Amino acid sequence: MKLHIRGGRVVDPASGRDAVGDLYLADGRIAEAPAGRADRVIEAKGLVVAPGFIDLSARLREPGYEYKATLESEMDAAVAGGVTSLACPPDTDPPLDEPGLVDMLRRRAKALTRARLYPVGALTVKLKGEALTEMAELAESGCVAFSQANAPLGDTQVLWRALQYAATFRLPVWLRAEDLWLAKGGVAHDGEIATRLGLPGIPAFAETIALGTILELVRATGARVHVCRLSSAAGVELMRRAKQAGLPVTCDVGIHHVHLCDLDIGYFDSHCRLEPPLRSARDRDALARALVDGTADCLCSDHTPVDEDGKNLPFAEAEPGATGLELLLPLALKWGEASGLALAATLARITSEPARILCVASGRLAVGAPADVTVFDPGAAQRLTAASLKSQGKNTPFLGYELAGRVRYTIVAGNVVYEA
């Protein structure tokens, strides 16, 4: 299969290329100029041709939560959002703590031939925070990292040993920084808004205290740690210093947290019930800046489809999370534009940077790289409605918003898997 993408604005953050031109794909890879006649020509005039997006956190809800979403529906959502690779956290039911489960999930995903799936294995058995999983074996069956997802790990002895063990096999560990005890019972950022609404709060220092612990343990063990969903200005500051000190740490920020803050909860909008909680406007601005200056490495959707029953509840009882795969591009563009960034710099946060963290060859348009490409119209605005979302989760605070950035073609391994 040979593909010729003609006359688009080719933007490759990894190389800095940003020019109108052609892109050739052959045998599942980015190719040199014409090696014979193309099987298909895609006219990309006026469109952006970029590496396929890489999302470090997308819940597909299988196994166990098929009533919220299925692998099929969410893989459709992924490619509709231009996402060609995604990492899925282990908080399924049962959690991804056994090679058999990981195998099955990868096989199911492969059979769907849509986005590439990179499972993140459970760090502890059943995510209970007590016993280590067989990380080495899970890595052999395809786990790219190990994590507790949003499950708490309160026991610092276990965390220490888990990092030592992972470091032994050079396996990356992805962690949310949130102190179990300080966050207990909380549902919103502990501040003026939570006080007004009478919602139990989670203080920002629940993040910094946990982050301080994680960074000390990284220092002690040499484990490669990626911090997921940073949420506070103080957390950003700790990460900045850790990176300056040369610690092997990276971090990401969720798409909602660079645009929204606790004020957006309004009159108890349960779509704004997220983990970590939306914090103050100052925190939100610090996160957006951290992503500009590189303190935060990448932006992820933290895609979490929740059914209507899970959201039609009083705020504190509602299930946390928002659908995000199809919002990754529009919300990244919105952040990039508000920050005055060049398109390549914006796209780096959802292509080359997450590729670096995942240690994969995609996320770039270099010759020989996997032919994962997304072609989109950056100016095309569309009103976000439940019907316009392919994801089974319609839960997003952005319903009704007019958002720019529409995916036209999604190509994985040289095959067009989505077009609109």
Added chain:
Amino acid sequence: MQRNPQLNANGELQHLLSIEGLPREVLTRILDTAESFAGVTEREVKTVPLLRGKSVFNLFFEPSTRTRTTFEIAAKRLSADVINLNIALSSQTKGESLLDTVANLSAMHADIFVVRHGSSGAPYLIARHVKPHEHVINAGDGRHAHPTQGLLDLFTIRHYRKDFSRLTAAIVGDVLHSRVARSLIHGLTTLGAPEVRVIGPQTLMPAGVESLGVRVFHDMRAGLKDCDVVVMLRLQNERMGGPLLPSAQEFFKHYGLTAEKLALARPDAIVMHPGPMNRGVEIDSTVADGPHSVILPQVTFGIAVRMAVMSMIAGN
């Protein structure tokens, strides 16, 4: 941000969910209307036909005696039919969702839902889902709001003090968990009270409470100085011996209202309490039963205030 969900497009009260966001004129009108009903409760024939033919559903997901009863009396005096549902003992325990419960009651032709729920914001959720002719009155949601209590507190203060513009009021105790405190604070600041104080240990103060427009005192004696109004909050016994407070004795010593501490307030200060009281924990019996106490009149006024709210929202 969405329109304030308790007002309709004409700025009229559609639901009563919180005092916050209600304009001063609306609050004053509720208090004035309550004043006119206060007379009704003194009459031989205590009913008026304003809600004749309407059904009021008391939907209490948390136990309550005083609030539920006064709502019931208020509705009956307005000639409404009152249906009391003790949800804690029925459908919720069978796993029915909050909105399903409401939809079922709605099918039985409700006009007003009086809702108490343990989760902040629950009445907002219900208000978003009821039919246009149905009204929701918040009778206490989590730590968020208890607007009719706040209104009856304002009514009581106005009754004894007339003028809010020179008032110093202190709210004492467990502000962190108190929907009563939040509602009263919003009411007092909206009506122009120049100084609203909250008094208690740091563990019972919510984050950034100053942003509500109050002054925080940790020393009760300093906080009570020259107050016109002292509102004592109920302190639940479950809070004792945990991470928030060591013991009832120590709390009472520092934050319990005694005659000796009350002497620091103005000589004509009034003492209020939303009930139920824990004598010897937050308030001494000599004060609760003493000449400054207006705790029982508060209960009586509560009926008039709830009549006012229901008639303004759904009156014929």
